[in-house]
Amino acid sequence: MKYIDLRNQYILERTIGSGGFAKVKLATHVLTGEKVAIKIMKKATLGEDLPRVKLEIDALKNISHQHICKLFQVIETSSHIFMVIEYCPGGELLDHIVERQKLGERESRIFFRQILSAVAYLHHLGYAHRDLKPENVLLDKNQKLKLIDFGLCAKPEGGLESQLQTSCGSPNYAAPEVIKGKQYYGSETDVWSMGVMLYALLCGYLPFDSESIDQLYDKILNGKYSEPTWMSAGSRQIIRSMLQVEPGKRIKIQDLLDHSWVKRTPEDRPVNFRPDHVLHEKDDDVIRAMSDHKGLTPNELWSQLNEWNYNYDTCTYLLLLTRKKQGLPLRLNPTEFTRKYRSRQQ
Numbered sequence: 001m002k003y004i005d006l007r008n009q010y011i012l013e014r015t016i017g018s019g020g021f022a023k024v025k026l027a028t029h030v031l032t033g034e035k036v037a038i039k040i041m042k043k044a045t046l047g048e049d050l051p052r053v054k055l056e057i058d059a060l061k062n063i064s065h066q067h068i069c070k071l072f073q074v075i076e077t078s079s080h081i082f083m084v085i086e087y088c089p090g091g092e093l094l095d096h097i098v099e100r101q102k103l104g105e106r107e108s109r110i111f112f113r114q115i116l117s118a119v120a121y122l123h124h125l126g127y128a129h130r131d132l133k134p135e136n137v138l139l140d141k142n143q144k145l146k147l148i149d150f151g152l153c154a155k156p157e158g159g160l161e162s163q164l165q166t167s168c169g170s171p172n173y174a175a176p177e178v179i180k181g182k183q184y185y186g187s188e189t190d191v192w193s194m195g196v197m198l199y200a201l202l203c204g205y206l207p208f209d210s211e212s213i214d215q216l217y218d219k220i221l222n223g224k225y226s227e228p229t230w231m232s233a234g235s236r237q238i239i240r241s242m243l244q245v246e247p248g249k250r251i252k253i254q255d256l257l258d259h260s261w262v263k264r265t266p267e268d269r270p271v272n273f274r275p276d277h278v279l280h281e282k283d284d285d286v287i288r289a290m291s292d293h294k295g296l297t298p299n300e301l302w303s304q305l306n307e308w309n310y311n312y313d314t315c316t317y318l319l320l321l322t323r324k325k326q327g328l329p330l331r332l333n334p335t336e337f338t339r340k341y342r343s344r345q346q
């Protein structure tokens with residue numbers, strides 16, 4: 001299927017994911033040669049899911065964190081919405097756990113600290129993810145974790161109607177209050193889901209699982225799950241504090257950041273949720289590399305970039321910024337026009 005609106009900007013490659021109302025394809029950003037993931041949605045089939053897509057886009061535009069998949073560009077046509085997002089070549093955390101059966105306590109802690117950092121950052125901004133599960137956590141090329149799928153996230157303070165995730169796979173990670181269909185739920189629901197994920201990291205299977213959905217609901221509402229004999233006292237304790245049926249009794253995310261089990265690293269440091277860069281930061285090297293290429297002065301270019309329209313230039317800028325952070329050269333492939341223009345110059 002050819003998408004004419006992406007021509008010249010991206011070369012589409014294989015499909016790497018397909019969900020209910022969207023498909024994700026691997027693509028190459030032509031100007032930088034960098035790999036990206038493009039989430040493609042047909043407006044006609046989105047129907048009542050359209051507001052969720054708008055929610056995800058608006059949320060991602062305000063989010064910039066080292067453990068959250070970055071939005072680079074949004075393309076809207078009469079028939080489609082395309083979201084150009086950071087590509088993670090390591091695939092889903094779920095597959096990583098299944099491959100390894102289970103991860104040791106040390107590796108689980110390293111991963112859990114990254115998830116905790118991303119979720120604490122979201123809560124700091126007033127968002128709740130509300131669909132945390134290992135399928136929604138990807139591994140990038142440095143084996144760092146990246147959170148994705150913000151279609152259900154909301155600003156609970158905004159009192160947004162909570163669409164129960166009916167169309168979102170199994171509710172194994174859903175908290176009791178979500179199962180009960182309670183109208184508003186916020187950040188404490190994410191803490192429950194993180195407890196389920198930590199259990200899955202350490203054990204390689206789920207704390208609440210069953211063939212029948214009703215039995216699964218009963219297990220979740222009772223909050224009863226088995227603790228393997230080999231599980232350490234520290235792991236049992238932190239999981240128990242997250243898998244409290246009563247939201248009010250559940251550990252707060254601030255207390256998780258500084259929890260003794262979370263800090264049991266050689267450096268014994270609490271988790272820092274702050275992004276390692278500012279949102280919409282200005283970088284003169286990247287601006288210079290782009291302005292040469294576009295025949296604009298750096299100031300002219302920055303005044304356009306600083307509108308953050310999430311167009312092709314936004315994507316080029318953010319991709320070059322990522323390259324710079326990895327110490328890679330800031331090169332831009334000449335486009336057809338510049339190639340012909342330069343050849344005429346000779």
Ligand SMILES: Cn1cc(Br)cc1C(=O)Nc1[nH]nc2c1CN(C(=O)N[C@H](CN1CCCC1)c1ccccc1)C21CC1
Binds near residue numbers: 087
């Ligand atoms: C699975 N896999 C294997 C390799 Br190698 C790379 C990947 C991979 O998915 N990489 C990747 N990078 N960036 C992304 C992805 C996948 N991806 C996704 O957004 N993937 C999600 C996966 N969800 C998990 C539960 C339901 C669907 C998705 C959402 C809608 C439709 C299809 C897929 C993004 C764009 C953010």
